[in-house]
Each structure stands twice: as structure tokens, then as C-alpha cells.
Amino acid sequence: MSSLSPTERTTLGRKRHRAATDRAVLHAVLDEALICHLGVVRDGAPLVLPTGYGRDGDTLYLHGSTGAASLRAASGETDVCVTVTLVDGIVYCRSVNNHSMNYRSAVILGRARPVTDPDEKMHGLRVLTDHLSPGSWEHAREVNKKEFAAVSVLALDLAEASVKLRAEGPDDEPEDVEADAAWAGVLPVRTVFGEPEPSADLSPGWSVPEHVSGRVTRTATAAR
Amino acid sequence: MSSLSPTERTTLGRKRHRAATDRAVLHAVLDEALICHLGVVRDGAPLVLPTGYGRDGDTLYLHGSTGAASLRAASGETDVCVTVTLVDGIVYCRSVNNHSMNYRSAVILGRARPVTDPDEKMHGLRVLTDHLSPGSWEHAREVNKKEFAAVSVLALDLAEASVKLRAEGPDDEPEDVEADAAWAGVLPVRTVFGEPEPSADLSPGWSVPEHVSGRVTRTATAAR
Numbered sequence: 001m002s003s004l005s006p007t008e009r010t011t012l013g014r015k016r017h018r019a020a021t022d023r024a025v026l027h028a029v030l031d032e033a034l035i036c037h038l039g040v041v042r043d044g045a046p047l048v049l050p051t052g053y054g055r056d057g058d059t060l061y062l063h064g065s066t067g068a069a070s071l072r073a074a075s076g077e078t079d080v081c082v083t084v085t086l087v088d089g090i091v092y093c094r095s096v097n098n099h100s101m102n103y104r105s106a107v108i109l110g111r112a113r114p115v116t117d118p119d120e121k122m123h124g125l126r127v128l129t130d131h132l133s134p135g136s137w138e139h140a141r142e143v144n145k146k147e148f149a150a151v152s153v154l155a156l157d158l159a160e161a162s163v164k165l166r167a168e169g170p171d172d173e174p175e176d177v178e179a180d181a182a183w184a185g186v187l188p189v190r191t192v193f194g195e196p197e198p199s200a201d202l203s204p205g206w207s208v209p210e211h212v213s214g215r216v217t218r219t220a221t222a223a224r
Numbered sequence: 225m226s227s228l229s230p231t232e233r234t235t236l237g238r239k240r241h242r243a244a245t246d247r248a249v250l251h252a253v254l255d256e257a258l259i260c261h262l263g264v265v266r267d268g269a270p271l272v273l274p275t276g277y278g279r280d281g282d283t284l285y286l287h288g289s290t291g292a293a294s295l296r297a298a299s300g301e302t303d304v305c306v307t308v309t310l311v312d313g314i315v316y317c318r319s320v321n322n323h324s325m326n327y328r329s330a331v332i333l334g335r336a337r338p339v340t341d342p343d344e345k346m347h348g349l350r351v352l353t354d355h356l357s358p359g360s361w362e363h364a365r366e367v368n369k370k371e372f373a374a375v376s377v378l379a380l381d382l383a384e385a386s387v388k389l390r391a392e393g394p395d396d397e398p399e400d401v402e403a404d405a406a407w408a409g410v411l412p413v414r415t416v417f418g419e420p421e422p423s424a425d426l427s428p429g430w431s432v433p434e435h436v437s438g439r440v441t442r443t444a445t446a447a448r
Contacts, residue, residue: 034311034314034325034413035309035311035325035327037261037263037272037307037309038272039261039263039270039271039272039305040270041265041268041269041270044265044303045265045303045305045333046263046264046265046270046271046272046303046304046305047263047270047305047331047333048261048262048263048270048272048305048306048307048331049307049329049331050307050309050327050329052325079268079269079270080270081263081269081270081271081272082272083261083272083273083274085259085261085274087258087259087415089421090258090356090357090417092357092360092364092436093364094364094365095364095365095366095367095371096349096353096360096361096364096365096366096367097367097368097371097375099353099356099357099360099364101258101259101276101356103259103274105273105274107271107272107273109269109271125320129320129323132314132323132325133314133316133323133411136316136320136323137320139406139407140316140317140318140319140320140323140406141318141319141320141400141403141405141406142319142320143319143320143321144321147319147321151321169421169423169424170423172423172425176365177425179365180427181365182363182364182365183363183422183426183430183432183433183436184422184423184425184426185420185421185422185423185426185432185436186420186421186423187357187417187418187420187421187436187439187440188417188418188419188420188421189258189415189416189417189418190415190416190417190418191311191413191414191415191416192413192414192415192416193314193411193412193413193414194411194412194413194414195412196409196410196411196412197313197393197409197410197411197412198407198408198409199393199394199396199408199409199410200393201396201401201408202407202408202409203404206407208407208409209407212316212407212409212411215411216411
């Protein structure tokens with residue numbers, strides 16, 4: 001497996017042992033999360049907006065339908081920071097100070113490039129759709145010319161990226177473990193999909209298609 | 225209820241009808257989410273890091289234990305952007321183009337202020353703890369002098385803030401509804417808490433305290 005090449009900008013200074021520099025971990029985080037937080041600089045100040053995205057190899061495509069203002073600001077190959085975070089648990093410790101979270105977070109720095117080539121733009125839209133709603137590209141009505149012209153897609157190379165994570169139990173001071181005066185453990189946090197809610201104007205003949213129903217988290221146990 | 229006072233910076237240009245300018249909605253989003261994404265400008269480029277926070281009235285406290293590099297960059301009353309996003313659903317439409325997400329997102333702009341007054345800093349730590357793990361401030365060992373000195377807390381006023389949300393079903397073109405050629409509906413997305421996992425070094429006498437067990441999402445149905 002290839003390793004990420006963290007630069008000084010992406011190698012977070014604190015707790016370096018939490019930096020997982022493996023590209024497979026980066027890909028896994030990006031593939032599991034639903035949204036990213038896209039940061040740009042606007043009028044000298046930071047602006048961070050939730051944005052849809054999708055990954056194809058080492059290219060991240062960003063959707064123009066969310067965070068439109070920041071995407072416009074970023075449309076001239078502006079510096080961006082794309083951060084994707086999965087919260088996995090709340091870590092209860094014997095001391096208030098050591099309370100923490102289990103999480104996986106990817107930070108990608110780079111210059112986002114507006115996708116203008118029609119073939120790549122259509123490909124980018126497919127990657128975005130496959131990330132948000134796998135199966136919809138095949139199931140739903142395809143993008144028409146008017147829609148295609150109105151939408152914008154950015155591409156960002158995953159060259160300068162880092163992953164940071166915590167995935168462990170409480171990290172208490174020995175004297176606090178010895179004192180045994182408080183509970184310690186992890187409360188797992190998960191993102192689950194509920195039962196699909198068909199549109200009110202759907203005709204009666206429809207059942208929920210497999211590409212949607214197959215995503216439902218069946219029980220809390222099954223989600224683990 | 226008071227209204228937010230969105231400035232040009234926080235009034236997102238696109239789809240203004242999605243901007244909910246009510247302070248109660250802002251507070252609800254901030255109180256429900258577990259983490260924020262903190263954006264700063266570093267060396268002229270944006271940097272976005274997941275960060276712990278807590279709210280007291282119209283003050284947001286940010287924790288120095290996550291995103292330490294960005295908090296250092298922000299420690300001199302630097303401009304920050306704090307964004308908090310809750311994903312509520314994936315919206316499947318008859319057309320690929322209209323696919324969307326249901327979400328609630330708060331964007332707060334301002335200058336973060338390092339909290340140096342000892343009383344306010346201790347209060348900020350309590351607010352942060354009450355947000356991450358309600359009940360831990362009372363249950364766990366209190367912050368000692370060494371820990372107190374090592375931690376950093378920032379405060380951010382909620383003056384310049386906006387909330388944007390989507391909370392509705394598919395928004396299809398009339399001709400696509402008529403054609404009836406694809407399923408449409410919402411796949412709900414929820415964050416749930418699993419069964420607590422006691423620390424391996426916990427003494428056998430402990431049962432999970434109520435302030436932890438009470439957070440567990442009992443069933444997928446109960447989570448709705």
C-alpha cells in the first residue's frame with residue numbers, strides 16, 4: 001500500500017502518533033462519510049461550508065449544488081481545504097480532562113480545479129451521484145443538457161492529504177485508574193439509515209428499489 | 225423568539241428560501257451536533273479541522289484539545305469560521321439532477337478570543353464537557369491545576385451566524401413526476417449511540433452510570 005506524503009501543512013503538530021499515513025485509510029474515510037466541509041478564503045477570512053463530494057481514485061470531485069458561494073470563490077483554482085470527519089465514539093475517562101472522542105478525519109489541501117471538459121464533467125457528476133446515492137445513476141432520469149450546463153463540478157487532487165484518528169479506549173492517568181472513583185469506557189457513535197419514506201406524490205405501484213432499501217441499517221446490532 | 229442578523233457574509237447567496245434566520249434553530253443545531261469544523265486562514269490558505277465545542281447562551285466555547293494547530297493560529301483573535309452540520313436524509317428524485325440531502329447547517333463567523341480569565345476558562349471547560357458528555361463534570365475527577373494550565377479554550381460570539389436547512393421530500397420536475405419512471409423519497413440519516421463499552425481496566429464492580437446509559441439509542445424505531 002502506498003503511503004500519504006504529508007507536508008508540514010498537513011502533518012498536524014500535536015499527537016503525531018495519531019496520524020495514520022496510509023492511503024487506504026484516507027480512501028476509506030472519504031468513501032464512508034456523506035459530506036465534506038469545504039474551506040476557502042473569502043475577503044481574507046475563512047469560510048467553511050458543507051459540500052457534497054465523491055472520490056474516483058485519487059481525485060475528489062466537489063458538487064456545485066451545495067456551498068455554491070464558496071465554490072464560486074474557489075472556481076479560479078483557489079486554495080481549498082477539504083475536511084471529512086467521522087465520529088466513532090465518545091470516550092469517558094476517570095478524569096474530566098482526559099475525556100475524548102474516537103474519530104477518523106481526513107484533511108486535504110490543494111487547488112480545486114473547475115471541471116470544464118464535458119466528458120470529465122459528466123464523469124464527475126456520476127462519481128458524485130454514486131457517492132451520495134449508489135444506483136441512482138442507473139435508476140433515475142439522466143442529466144439533460146440544460147441541467148448539465150447549470151451545474152458546476154470541481155476536481156481536487158488527493159496529493160496533499162493526511163488522516164488523523166483515535167480508535168481506542170480511555171487513556172487515564174495510573175493514579176485515576178487506581179482510585180477507581182469514576183466509570184470509564186466508550187459510547188459508540190454511528191450513522192445509520194432509517195426506513196425509506198416514499199414521496200407523497202409517488203404512484204401506488206412503487207416499492208422501494210433495492211439500491212435504496214439495501215442501505216437501511218436493519219438493527220442497532222447489525223450496525224456494529 | 226429573536227431573529228438572527230445575517231450579514232452579507234453569512235446570508236448564503238443561493239436558495240435564500242432555505243435560510244432559517246431564527247436563533248432558536250441555530251441553538252438547536254449547535255446543541256444537537258457533536259463536533260464543529262473550525263476554519264482559519266494559515267499562511268494565506270484555508271485550514272479546516274474538526275473541533276470540540278459547547279454553547280452557553282450566545283457564546284460558543286471551542287476546545288484546544290482538538291485542532292490544536294488551528295487554535296494556536298486563531299489564538300490572537302483571528303478570524304474564524306465555525307460550521308456545524310447535521311445530515312438528516314438523502315433525497316432520491318426521479319431525476320439524477322434533483323437528488324439532494326436534507327440537512328441543518330450553522331455557519332458562524334467572527335473573531336475567536338482566547339479565554340484567559342481563570343473563572344471563565346473553568347466555566348468554558350464545564351460547557352465543553354457538558355456538551356460532549358453530560359454528567360461527566362459531576363461524575364469524573366475534576367480538572368487539576370496542571371491540566372487546567374495545559375488546556376486552551378477559545379470563545380466565539382454567536383453574533384454573525386446563519387442557519388441553512390433542507391427538510392422536505394423530493395422536488396421533482398412536473399414532467400418527471402408524470403413520467404413515473406423512477407422511485408422518489410427520502411432515506412433518513414441519523415446519528416445514534418450504541419451500547420457502552422466499559423474500559424478493559426475498569427474494576428468489576430462498575431455498572432454503566434445513568435448519564436452514559438441514558439444516551440444509548442435503544443432501537444432504530446426509537447431513534448426516529
